[in-house]
Amino acid sequence: MESLRIGLIGAGVIGAAHSAVLQQISRALAARVHLIAVADPVAERRNLFRDLYGYQQLFSDGHDLIARAEIDTLFVCTPTRYHADLVQTAATRGLHIFCEKPLAMTYGDGCAMVAAVERAGVSTQIGLVLRYSAVYSVMRELVREPRAGVPMAVIFRDDQCFPIRGMHDSAWRADRAFTAGGTLIEHGVHDLDLLTWFFGPVARLRAWEHNRAGHPGVEDYMAVELEFASGLRAQLVNVWHNMVQRPSNRRLEIFCSDAFVASDADMSGDVTYQFGDGPEQLLPAGEVLRRFVAAQTRVPDALRDCYGVSYLVQDLAFVEALLAGHRPTPDMRAGLEAQRLVTAAYHAARTGEVVDVVHFAPEGER
Numbered sequence: 001m002e003s004l005r006i007g008l009i010g011a012g013v014i015g016a017a018h019s020a021v022l023q024q025i026s027r028a029l030a031a032r033v034h035l036i037a038v039a040d041p042v043a044e045r046r047n048l049f050r051d052l053y054g055y056q057q058l059f060s061d062g063h064d065l066i067a068r069a070e071i072d073t074l075f076v077c078t079p080t081r082y083h084a085d086l087v088q089t090a091a092t093r094g095l096h097i098f099c100e101k102p103l104a105m106t107y108g109d110g111c112a113m114v115a116a117v118e119r120a121g122v123s124t125q126i127g128l129v130l131r132y133s134a135v136y137s138v139m140r141e142l143v144r145e146p147r148a149g150v151p152m153a154v155i156f157r158d159d160q161c162f163p164i165r166g167m168h169d170s171a172w173r174a175d176r177a178f179t180a181g182g183t184l185i186e187h188g189v190h191d192l193d194l195l196t197w198f199f200g201p202v203a204r205l206r207a208w209e210h211n212r213a214g215h216p217g218v219e220d221y222m223a224v225e226l227e228f229a230s231g232l233r234a235q236l237v238n239v240w241h242n243m244v245q246r247p248s249n250r251r252l253e254i255f256c257s258d259a260f261v262a263s264d265a266d267m268s269g270d271v272t273y274q275f276g277d278g279p280e281q282l283l284p285a286g287e288v289l290r291r292f293v294a295a296q297t298r299v300p301d302a303l304r305d306c307y308g309v310s311y312l313v314q315d316l317a318f319v320e321a322l323l324a325g326h327r328p329t330p331d332m333r334a335g336l337e338a339q340r341l342v343t344a345a346y347h348a349a350r351t352g353e354v355v356d357v358v359h360f361a362p363e364g365e366r
């Protein structure tokens with residue numbers, strides 16, 4: 001493709017995050033990326049996106065944008081309820097699609113989305129942004145070094161203020177009619193995808209769930225114990241709490257037979273590591289970023305200083321893949337596999353079973 005004409009549906013928190021980085025990308029790749037159209041039912045938000053990010057065509061309805069806007073690429077940034085319908089409609093028009101996570105309200109809806117985009121032959125990417133984190137990319141390389149030995153244990157905590165206030169203020173997160181669930185599907189899906197990106201497929205899991213905030217069907221605590229095909233075990237805890245001043249954060253610790261790697265930062269920050277009998281050392285945030293940038297095949301000079309912003313690196317990867325005629329990654333099929341893993345965890349929490357993930361068929365499951 002010589003250039004991209006982008007439309008975006010959903011002028012909320014995540015739509016603003018994408019629009020801000022797409023605007024930077026547009027400036028860096030002059031005349032090749034254009035922000036054309038935005039759709040949102042609230043006129044004030046549409047107008048704000050026009051003024052801030054330069055969208056030229058405004059629509060109150062996403063389907064209207066898909067039908068009428070002069071675009072070839074679509075970003076779906078709506079509440080989860082609307083993903084399946086919008087993606088399938090966009091696929092029939094032949095649009096390339098970036099869809100925010102989680103993929104869908106149910107695994108069945110996700111299957112229909114994947115079938116639609118593959119039938120249409122369009123390129124897709126799912127918003128599993130942690131794969132573009134400088135911190136996690138460097139951690140992944142550290143634990144893959146031969147001197148690290150065999151991965152033995154993983155402890156992963158993901159906590160966030162319940163995202164109906166604070167910096168992630170999105171009232172729909174508490175309404176099961178619009179959200180696929182709570183902390184695991186709407187936030188921890190990142191974590192499950194990240195762990196499989198690090199360590200490969202999961203063989204078995206069990207899980208525990210609580211709902212203390214009282215929003216029906218929207219859990220605020222989830223603990224998952226995962227056994228990977230390799231034999232590695234990992235413990236994941238997802239929490240949505242009430243501490244609005246506490247930043248959204250993750251703590252990942254990885255123990256290998258001959259190494260320890262950890263970080264309290266999920267996008268840019270320091271990494272702690274230790275190999276063999278050597279001392280525990282700190283890899284400062286600046287060095288983490290330098291290593292991450294050095295590992296990239298191509299870094300536009302105008303964006304080099306922005307590579308600590310994972311959303312920018314993610315969206316740039318999607319844009320550059322389309323411009324070069326390559327398949328973006330992770331695509332919607334990766335999003336579907338992450339949704340299958342989440343669905344298996346919900347099943348385990350509800351039934352008390354240890355779920356055989358390899359053979360788990362989530363028909364009828366949320």
